[in-house]
Amino acid sequence: MVGCVVAMEQLGQGDQSLAAGWGAHCTIGTLPILDHGTEEQKRRWVTPLARGEVLGAFALTEPAGGSDNRSLETRVTFEDGHVVLDGRKVFISNAGTSISYGVVALARDPDGGFVSVIVPRGTPGYSQGNPYRKIGWHALDTREQVFDHVRLPLDHVVGGAGTGLRAFLSSLDAGRISFAALSLSLAQAALDEAIAYAQQRIQFGQPISRHQAIQFKLARMAAAVESARLLTYQAAWLYDQGKPYKKQAAIAKLVASETAVSCAAEAVQIHGGYGYILDSKVARLYLDSKILEIGEGTSEIQQLVIARQLGC
Ligand SMILES: Cc1cc2nc3c(=O)[nH]c(=O)nc-3n(C[C@H](O)[C@H](O)[C@H](O)COP(=O)(O)OP(=O)(O)OC[C@H]3O[C@@H](n4cnc5c(N)ncnc54)[C@H](O)[C@@H]3O)c2cc1C
Numbered sequence: 001m002v003g004c005v006v007a008m009e010q011l012g013q014g015d016q017s018l019a020a021g022w023g024a025h026c027t028i029g030t031l032p033i034l035d036h037g038t039e040e041q042k043r044r045w046v047t048p049l050a051r052g053e054v055l056g057a058f059a060l061t062e063p064a065g066g067s068d069n070r071s072l073e074t075r076v077t078f079e080d081g082h083v084v085l086d087g088r089k090v091f092i093s094n095a096g097t098s099i100s101y102g103v104v105a106l107a108r109d110p111d112g113g114f115v116s117v118i119v120p121r122g123t124p125g126y127s128q129g130n131p132y133r134k135i136g137w138h139a140l141d142t143r144e145q146v147f148d149h150v151r152l153p154l155d156h157v158v159g160g161a162g163t164g165l166r167a168f169l170s171s172l173d174a175g176r177i178s179f180a181a182l183s184l185s186l187a188q189a190a191l192d193e194a195i196a197y198a199q200q201r202i203q204f205g206q207p208i209s210r211h212q213a214i215q216f217k218l219a220r221m222a223a224a225v226e227s228a229r230l231l232t233y234q235a236a237w238l239y240d241q242g243k244p245y246k247k248q249a250a251i252a253k254l255v256a257s258e259t260a261v262s263c264a265a266e267a268v269q270i271h272g273g274y275g276y277i278l279d280s281k282v283a284r285l286y287l288d289s290k291i292l293e294i295g296e297g298t299s300e301i302q303q304l305v306i307a308r309q310l311g312c
Contacts, residue, residue: 001174001236005181012185013192016288017139019182020295021055024093027175028296029056032104032116032168036159045101045118054101057094059145060168062087067301069165074107074147076115082151085117085125089145095121096128096143103145104158106168114165116158125150136287173246175296176253177239180232183256183292187228190260190267190285191221197271197282214270221263228256247309254302257292264289 004026012019030049033041048054065071074087085107095103102120109115119126129144159166195218198209208214231252238245267282268275275282293299 001177001239002233004178005184005232005236008178008181009185009188012182013189015139016182016186016285017137019185020137020291021094021140023175023178023182024058025049025056027178028058028168028171029094029104031171031174032058032158033118035170036116036166038155040155041118041158048101053099055094055097055099057092057100057103058168058171059089059092059095059103059105060172061089061091063090066091067298069106069168072106072108072114074105076107076109076117078110078154081154083115083117083154083157085119085147085150085152087147089147091132091142092145093140093142095141095145096131097141100141102126105145105147106165114168116168117152118156118158119147119150119152123150123152135290136284137291172296173249174239176249176302177232177235177245179292179296180228180235180249180252180256183253183260184225184228184232186260186285186289186292187221187225187256187263190263190282190289191218191225193282193285194218194221194263194267194270197274201272208270217266217270221266224259224263228252228259231255247306250297250302250305250309253296254299254306258299260292261289 008019008023011022030046033045037045049056060069062073064073074085074089077084085105087107089105092103094100100121102118104116104118106114106116125148127146132142134142198214198218199207201208231248235245235248235252238248264282264286268286271280271282274280277283297305
């Protein structure tokens with residue numbers, strides 16, 4: 001995970017959409033099968049994912065609920081040695097590109113438990129909507145997924161009936177560390193852009209970086225970025241050591257995403273009117289930042305997770 005964070009820090013400074021797609025691929029798109037699949041499932045599905053031959057995707061969110069994953073309405077039934085999936089998912093990333101193999105979808109079983117089902121593209125009854133037009137992350141493929149009586153052999157069920165939610169939630173905890181790193185990368189890029197601009201933009205006869213008001217903005221951004229970095233690497237290190245990391249992952253995601261949003265806004269402010277023009281890098285960072293407080297659990301949900309870990 002520390003290696004993933006290092007890579008994510010670099011990728012995300014270059015392009016948030018690419019980094020977000022890669023992060024989802026490595027975490028929620030792959031870990032449910034890697035951590036909970038059979039050896040045969042790992043050979044069949046994880047091998048091409050790990051080689052980068054196909055892109056991984058996970059479908060949890062539905063029209064009726066994203067935060068409240070227990071409200072899922074997508075259903076499976078079991079008949080004649082097959083699993084049959086019916087339902088609709090919204091906002092699903094990575095499932096509709098030319099290298100997407102399909103998606104792992106979370107659904108309710110007849111007993112009210114949860115199952116994860118691997119649904120390959122081309123399976124009859126599985127279709128996708130057009131890509132959403134988003135505020136940012138323009139290069140990330142995000143679409144609706146429709147499952148209309150999708151019938152698959154039982155070996156497409158991950159982790160066995162009833163363990164789907166556990167399989168997904170553990171991947172989501174890991175995904176939060178990757179999302180924290182994605183946020184950190186955006187915050188760092190915003191800080192770098194702001195420093196460079198402040199040193200060359202002359203107003204009132206001197207670079208604006210000589211004005212204390214600008215210096216204080218840059219100092220606060222730097223302090224926030226360093227805090228987010230330490231929290232993110234701490235969570236990644238705990239994960240790699242096999243120690244409990246749920247609380248730290250949520251704290252890192254909460255702090256890093258809020259840092260990204262505030263740093264992007266301050267970077268635009270330091271750029272003045274040029275920051276508001278879409279051609280500027282800080283404008284793109286600004287547009288890409290907001291989703292970081294929403295995806296993989298909103299800031300409110302991170303606070304719920306942290307509070308529960310505190311014993312509330
Ligand atoms: C670009 C993009 C890519 C995405 N990719 C994926 C993907 O690949 N796979 C996937 O499954 N999902 C994906 N999502 C969905 C994303 O995870 C959800 O949008 C997110 O979890 C929030 O769910 P929601 O949109 O249903 O909002 P809601 O759950 O309806 O929340 C609305 C608001 O209410 C707040 N709220 C909800 N419950 C509580 C509570 N108990 N206490 C306090 N506040 C609360 C939320 O914090 C939020 O502010 C993606 C979304 C976007 C926009």
